[in-house]
Structures are given as structure tokens and as C-alpha cells.
Amino acid sequence: xxxxxxxxxxxxxxxxxxxxxxxxxxxxxxxxxxxxxxxxxxxxxxxxxxxxxxxxxxxxxxxxxxxxxxxxxxxxxxxxxxxxxxxxxxxxxxxxxxxxxxxxxxxxxxxxxxxxxxxxxxxxxxxxxxxxxxxxxxxxxxxxxxxxxxxxxxxxxxxxxxxxxxxxxxxxxxxxxxxxxxxxxxxxxx
Numbered sequence: 001x002x003x004x005x006x007x008x009x010x011x012x013x014x015x016x017x018x019x020x021x022x023x024x025x026x027x028x029x030x031x032x033x034x035x036x037x038x039x040x041x042x043x044x045x046x047x048x049x050x051x052x053x054x055x056x057x058x059x060x061x062x063x064x065x066x067x068x069x070x071x072x073x074x075x076x077x078x079x080x081x082x083x084x085x086x087x088x089x090x091x092x093x094x095x096x097x098x099x100x101x102x103x104x105x106x107x108x109x110x111x112x113x114x115x116x117x118x119x120x121x122x123x124x125x126x127x128x129x130x131x132x133x134x135x136x137x138x139x140x141x142x143x144x145x146x147x148x149x150x151x152x153x154x155x156x157x158x159x160x161x162x163x164x165x166x167x168x169x170x171x172x173x174x175x176x177x178x179x180x181x182x183x184x185x186x187x188x189x190x
Contacts, residue, residue: 023078032067105170112163116160
């Protein structure tokens with residue numbers, strides 16, 4: 001969430017409606033970290049004060065934090081805050097740099113598309129046995145929660161969103177290259 005006393009950075013503001021939606025959802029999902037802390041404190045109290053440990057807190061905390069971490073990938077992409085090494089890109093002339101940006105965009109699209117395909121296969125295996133019968137993959141622990149199926153489904157959703165984001169960003173980069181504009185291609189609205 002944006003702190004009320006800070007000014008949003010226009011270089012990292014979401015550019016598309018999809019990016020804005022991803023950031024809005026991410027800001028709300030971030031509260032799940034607080035939920036994870038609260039139930040972890042409950043577990044500590046139950047275990048060490050009442051000598052009655054729970055069977056659900058550990059798996060629930062892992063699932064909740066895992067879901068938030070997965071969303072972080074698409075969130076970073078939406079705000080253009082992912083880690084990159086731009087030493088080579090910064091040395092290139094503007095036009096060559098834009099060609100380089102398009103090439104990176106194509107590679108990113110293939111990578112995200114490949115992850116989406118792999119995610120689909122994981123989700124299919126998480127919900128169907130080899131014979132094709134519906135069954136939800138479970139943890140196999142004392143709680144036997146459906147956390148593995150939930151996390152794999154979220155991974156698939158996130159990589160599909162990242163693939164869509166890659167398409168929009170690639171379109172913006174191609175427009176910037178063909179128009180020869182001096183503006184940053186990530187600034188364009190899709």
C-alpha cells in the first residue's frame with residue numbers, strides 16, 4: 001500500500017487497466033501477511049502456554065505466505081519494479097536500446113508463456129488423477145489440507161497474468177520502436 005505521506009513514483013505507476021487491477025488486488029492480499037503473523041502468535045501461545053499445539057497453523061501459514069509471494073511476481077511486473085541489470089542497455093544508443101527492449105520483451109513473453117503451460121500441467125495433475133477422475137491434491141499431513149492444489153492454481157493464475165502483462169508491454173515497446181518516440185515505452189497506455 002502507498003503510505004499517505006509519500007508521493008507515488010510516476011516511473012513505477014501501473015500503466016494498463018490490468019496492471020492497476022493487479023496492484024489493487026496485491027494491496028489487499030498484503031494483509032494476508034498480517035493474518036499469517038496473527039495465527040503464528042496464536043500457535044506459539046497454544047503450544048507453549050496451553051501445551052496444546054494446533055495442527056493447522058503451520059500449513060495455513062505456508063500456504064498464505066506462498067500465495068502472497070506468488071502474487072508478488074505479477075505485482076512487481078505491474079509496477080515495473082522487477083530486478084534488472086541495465087548496464088548494457090544504458091550504454092546503447094536510444095534506437096538500438098529500443099530494439100534491445102523489444103528483444104527482451106519477446107524473450108519475456110516466451111518465458112512467461114512457457115511457465116503458463118507448465119502451470120497448466122501442474123494444475124491438471126493437482127485436480128485429476130492419471131485416470132482422469134477428479135480429486136484434489138492434498139498435503140498428506142495430519143491436517144491433509146488442499147494447500148498444494150491451491151498454491152499450484154495460484155501459480156497458474158499468476159503466470160497467465162504475467163503472460164498477458166508481457167504481451168501488453170511488448171506491444172508498447174514495439175510502438176515505441178516503430179514510432180521512434182523519445183518517451184519510455186513502459187509509459188504508454190494499452
